[in-house]
Amino acid sequence: MSKIKRHQIVLLCIVSLLWLDCSLLAKKKKLFVFTGHTMGTSFTIKVVDDWQKEREKRMGRFQGDIEKLLGRVNGQMSTFIDSSEISLFNRYRGKEWFSVSSELVLVVQTALKVSEQSGGTFDITVGPLVNLWGFGPDPSADRVPAEEDISKKLTQIGYRFLSCRLTPPALKKAIAELYCDLSAIAKGYGVDAVAAYLDSQGARNYMVEIGGEIRAKGKNNNEIRWRIGISAPQAGGGVQKIINVTDIGMATSGDYYNYFEKDSVRYSHTIDPRNGYPIQHKLASVTVLHPQCMYADAYATAIDVLGPEDGYDFALKEELPVYMIVKTDSGFAEKMTPQFAAVMK
Known part of the structure; x- marks a missing residue:
């Protein structure tokens, strides 16, 4: 091969590489x-x-x-804004339809659906109990409420006392004291x-x-699925697990950030609507995947209330991708549904 021919080939390669670089730069x-x-x-x-x-x-x-x-x-x-739609509804003492936005109705409608599915372990009317335990808009000093106060608040909650409609958008309460916390x-x-x-x-x-x-x-700027860290449920934080996801919503619920301790007992901010007390089981954290983050958010709370065994059974029943971090005598153990494992592949 002549030097001129080789030179032409090299020049053609350089031009081709320059075109490729420019093409990649454009993209x-x-x-x-x-x-x-x-x-x-x-x-x-x-x-x-x-x-x-x-x-x-x-x-x-x-x-x-x-x-x-x-x-x-x-x-x-x-509920931290006095003039918000939900705050105005909470202060309303009538039993007629109360006009709100269609967006608020959509959220309440979703909440009521998850409440039915979970047997009431997710309940947006639990607000009076959340406030009683000092985790609401007006946080109180760390104290354990009296049993009679808890019993009284239990008579004022219940998702079945709440109704919603889309046309025209409105909410209605069956008891005047009903209070919603979203x-x-x-x-x-x-x-x-x-x-x-x-x-x-x-x-x-x-x-x-x-x-x-x-x-x-879609993908991140490195052209791969988004890398999301799940927090470690322990003092000092850190990352327990990194997952790669795309085209999905994700929510995590746990008791390791918002709680108080009294007489060496830890009281979580997550209140069980069925008995009025903070959860006491060994589920430290639960992560739920769902196409809609709103559903993932609600399901994570429901499973957090249910605990590691009943929560896992609920996740299987609803075919939810769920990842749990459970407290053990030696630290923490991971547990996931087959649906979560399939997403991770």
């Missing part, structure tokens, strides 16, 4: 990160998109749009609402996280 994805505070916690949203000026300019609007969207959710569902489902709904907004803007790869509740779609 390069950029990671956009949005952060802020909502619902008494923080949020982090990551969007992966093409490296294009027009896309980057559009991304610049996302922060404001997302904050406005979450502000609306807060104004509908937060803290175990509202963050999940907020995640879904942000995901719906991103979908409407044409985003194909994103991760939305609000207070540990997550929705992931």
